[in-house]
Amino acid sequence: MRFDVVxxxxxxxxxxxxxxxxxxGLRCAVVAEGLSLNNISANDFKAAGGTLLRGDRVTGxxxxxxxxxxxxTAKLGDVCLEADYFILATGKYFSRGLAADMDKVxxxxxxxxxxxxxxxxxxxxxxxxxxxxFLEFGVKTQNGAALKNGEAIxxxxxxxxxxxxxxxxxxxAREQIIESxxxxxxxxxxxx
Amino acid sequence: MPVKNxxxxxxxxxxxxxxxxxxxxAMRGLRVLLIERHDIATGAxxxxxxxxxxxxxxxxxxxxxxxxxxxxxxxxRNIASxxxxxxxxxxxxxxxxxxxxxxxxxQKKFIEACQKAGIDAKAISPSDAKAMEPSVNPSLIGAVVxxxxxxxxxxxxxxxxxxxxxxxxxxxxxTQFLDFIREGDTILGxxxxxxxxxxxxxxxxxxxxNAAGIWGHGVAQKAGIHIGMYPAKGALLVFGHRVNNVxxxxxxxxxxxxxxxxxxxxxxxxxxxxxxxxxxxxxxxVTPEEVSLLLREGCALCPALASTRILRAYxxxxxxxxxxxxxxxxxxxxxxxxxxxxTRDGVKGFxxxxxxxxxTYRLMAELATDLVCRKLGVTKACATADTxxxxxxxxxxxxxxxxxxxxxxxxxxxxxxxxxxxxxxxKFATPEDKQLVCECxxxxxxxxxxxxxxxxxxxxxxxxxxxxxxxxxxxxxxxIRKAAKALAIALGDPSLAPKLAxxxxxxxxxxxxxxxxxxxxxxxxxxxxVYKFEKPYSYDEI
Numbered sequence: 001m002r003f004d005v006v007x008x009x010x011x012x013x014x015x016x017x018x019x020x021x022x023x024x025g026l027r028c029a030v031v032a033e034g035l036s037l038n039n040i041s042a043n044d045f046k047a048a049g050g051t052l053l054r055g056d057r058v059t060g061x062x063x064x065x066x067x068x069x070x071x072x073t074a075k076l077g078d079v080c081l082e083a084d085y086f087i088l089a090t091g092k093y094f095s096r097g098l099a100a101d102m103d104k105v106x107x108x109x110x111x112x113x114x115x116x117x118x119x120x121x122x123x124x125x126x127x128x129x130x131x132x133x134f135l136e137f138g139v140k141t142q143n144g145a146a147l148k149n150g151e152a153i154x155x156x157x158x159x160x161x162x163x164x165x166x167x168x169x170x171x172x173a174r175e176q177i178i179e180s181x182x183x184x185x186x187x188x189x190x191x192x
Numbered sequence: 193m194p195v196k197n198x199x200x201x202x203x204x205x206x207x208x209x210x211x212x213x214x215x216x217x218a219m220r221g222l223r224v225l226l227i228e229r230h231d232i233a234t235g236a237x238x239x240x241x242x243x244x245x246x247x248x249x250x251x252x253x254x255x256x257x258x259x260x261x262x263x264x265x266x267x268x269r270n271i272a273s274x275x276x277x278x279x280x281x282x283x284x285x286x287x288x289x290x291x292x293x294x295x296x297x298x299q300k301k302f303i304e305a306c307q308k309a310g311i312d313a314k315a316i317s318p319s320d321a322k323a324m325e326p327s328v329n330p331s332l333i334g335a336v337v338x339x340x341x342x343x344x345x346x347x348x349x350x351x352x353x354x355x356x357x358x359x360x361x362x363x364x365x366x367t368q369f370l371d372f373i374r375e376g377d378t379i380l381g382x383x384x385x386x387x388x389x390x391x392x393x394x395x396x397x398x399x400x401x402n403a404a405g406i407w408g409h410g411v412a413q414k415a416g417i418h419i420g421m422y423p424a425k426g427a428l429l430v431f432g433h434r435v436n437n438v439x440x441x442x443x444x445x446x447x448x449x450x451x452x453x454x455x456x457x458x459x460x461x462x463x464x465x466x467x468x469x470x471x472x473x474x475x476x477x478v479t480p481e482e483v484s485l486l487l488r489e490g491c492a493l494c495p496a497l498a499s500t501r502i503l504r505a506y507x508x509x510x511x512x513x514x515x516x517x518x519x520x521x522x523x524x525x526x527x528x529x530x531x532x533x534x535t536r537d538g539v540k541g542f543x544x545x546x547x548x549x550x551x552t553y554r555l556m557a558e559l560a561t562d563l564v565c566r567k568l569g570v571t572k573a574c575a576t577a578d579t580x581x582x583x584x585x586x587x588x589x590x591x592x593x594x595x596x597x598x599x600x601x602x603x604x605x606x607x608x609x610x611x612x613x614x615x616x617x618x619k620f621a622t623p624e625d626k627q628l629v630c631e632c633x634x635x636x637x638x639x640x641x642x643x644x645x646x647x648x649x650x651x652x653x654x655x656x657x658x659x660x661x662x663x664x665x666x667x668x669x670x671x672i673r674k675a676a677k678a679l680a681i682a683l684g685d686p687s688l689a690p691k692l693a694x695x696x697x698x699x700x701x702x703x704x705x706x707x708x709x710x711x712x713x714x715x716x717x718x719x720x721x722v723y724k725f726e727k728p729y730s731y732d733e734i
Contacts, residue, residue, distance in 0.1 A: 092717055093713050093716075093717045094714045094717045094721070096714075099710075100708075100709040100710060101709055101710070102480065102483075102484070102709050120708070120709070121480075123705075123708060124701070124705040124708055124716075126701075126702070127698060127701075128694070128697040128698050128700075128701040128719075128720075129694060129697075129698075129723075129724075132720060134708070134713065134716075134717075135717065168721065169717050169718075169720040169721040170720060170724060171724070
């Protein structure tokens with residue numbers, strides 16, 4: 001199955017980017033695993049011809065020439081989703097956009113580069129109410145594209161809380177999330 | 193001084209030793225004052241496995257401790273039935289133990305030592321062990337069944353304090369010992385500080401008992417007495433659900449992280465043993481190294497722990513009495529140390545009771561009370577071994593449930609399990625009273641009101657120790673706003689709610705920070721989100 005853009009994640013960031021890309025005339029698919037799917041925007045998205053894979057989950061991807069070529073999902077099995085562009089909007093730890101071991105924070109889907117402090121003692125403030133450093137960790141980007149092993153994946157654009165510096169757990173980050181989704185969508189529309 | 197500040201005995205320390213001593217002294221007719229600088233069970237009493245030792249662990253090396261344990265084990269099952277769960281215990285032998293010289297030959301020696309100490313230990317086959325406890329490491333090559341169990345130390349301590357008070361003892365929490373009142377070589381009483389009001393007071397008694405655990409070192413110093421104490425920190429991890437139903441131990445020389453105890457809705461692995469400076473005893477942090485070690489050893493007992501969420505980490509300090517020859521602290525006997533400072537140091541009217549362990553608190557209390565009674569010329573015998581604690585007179589849920597009218601709710605059952613036969617005092621008058629505040633542990637509004645009016649609860653940590661509120665799988669994430677508001681209203685000042693919640697969240701956060709990765713980190717993000725997003729610390733809409 002081939003699309004112009006595959007959006008991984010159906011939360012605020014994913015659905016914001018999907019709507020904007022659709023308005024720009026691109027054929028989009030959204031893979032939405034979690035519970036945070038915005039029903040109103042999802043219905044609009046489908047009504048406008050978008051493909052919504054609700055309750056499915058991206059399990060991995062194929063890379064080549066510094067690009068993400070396709071992704072596979074749990075339910076589609078051997079049928080991969082190919083696209084010119086991808087948006088990664090999988091959120092932070094709770095939605096498993098990021099994961100952490102005892103000594104590192106990583107991006108579990110593609111192994112993208114993550115900005116974090118290897119010294120775990122700095123991750124948390126002693127006071128629950130204070131800002132917490134672990135909520136600032138996230139995927140690194142270069143001109144909006146994700147980095148993997150220090151190299152840009154030029155057609156993979158992270159958006160929302162998976163990015164470093166954005167967390168709605170610590171403060172109201174709604175504007176930041178929408179802004180990052182807008183930036184990712186515009187980067188794709190400009191190139192197309 | 194006014195007469196009301198005169199007692200027969202003053203006990204310093206509201207841990208299990210002080211609480212047990214207060215109960216014993218009060219039951220022998222003494223006028224008792226118990227002082228505690230925080231809340232009851234805040235020190236080592238509330239920071240251990242909650243293991244009802246069979247004594248098997250000590251059988252090979254320390255038969256005296258083993259015999260004490262099994263005797264007290266049997267007594268506690270009888271007098272504290274509401275605090276004890278008869279889980280049974282296993283001592284397993286793993287292939288790597290055999291390589292390390294603790295194979296089946298050692299198991300034989302272990303069983304013989306147990307039987308000699310009066311502990312009913314018998315070997316079973318690995319397949320029977322797996323049938324008895326399916327979560328046990330399947331590669332085990334041998335297993336021994338022993339009468340281990342689990343004990344709720346908060347409940348046990350509360351029951352002792354409650355019974356002491358029912359026998360006339362005066363109990364002052366949040367009351368810090370400042371100094372002794374002294375005349376020559378005689379201790380006449382204590383100067384204390386009410387840490388909530390800042391008011392200082394004096395209390396007098398012919399005998400003062402130092403039952404302050406590791407902090408007893410500092411208490412004795414105020415009398416110019418040196419007790420060579422050895423603060424041995426023990427770290428533990430709590431897992432997100434009850435992984436095992438039987439206590440699992442390693443059948444080898446005692447080492448770090450080799451006991452896995454199921455308690456209520458969770459499982460606890462521990463412990464470590466490291467000497468720490470006295471200054472650190474007030475604020476223990478569990479280190480990454482301790483966490484790694486406990487996880488590694490825990491997985492050897494029960495491989496499923498590797499994929500189980502860790503709820504939190506905590507640490508306590510054993511009040512061991514020092515032996516300078518062993519730096520690890522493991523070869524010190526867990527034996528009881530009861531010191532008459534008149535004969536030892538020439539200071540009259542002062543007794544210290546220390547060493548020992550949770551399991552032997554009653555015996556420690558008996559020894560200390562015997563000494564106090566000798567000093568006071570009281571001859572009444574100790575009756576604590578045969579007199580059930582409040583809540584355990586007939587604490588079976590079936591019996592207790594009959595005290596309720598109509599259909600028994602989950603919250604009423606939960607309360608019956610925790611408060612035993614005292615549950616009749618909890619008033620479920622309105623439908624709101626039956627409402628659950630903490631859904632992990634089934635704590636109702638009625639039980640919170642009861643804890644405030646009858647159990648001296650002043651903050652959410654106090655409430656947690658009486659009712660287990662916020663101790664379950666969500667660690668308070670979903671109930672603390674409700675609990676804080678309910679508690680603030682019960683205390684008569686709803687405006688206290690944000691402060692109560694913030695203090696409690698900091699304490700929960702402390703336990704989670706040490707284990708903040710994997711699913712625990714996901715829970716931590718969720719917790720931050722619940723309490724900070726949009727309207728931080730707004731409690732109006734609860």
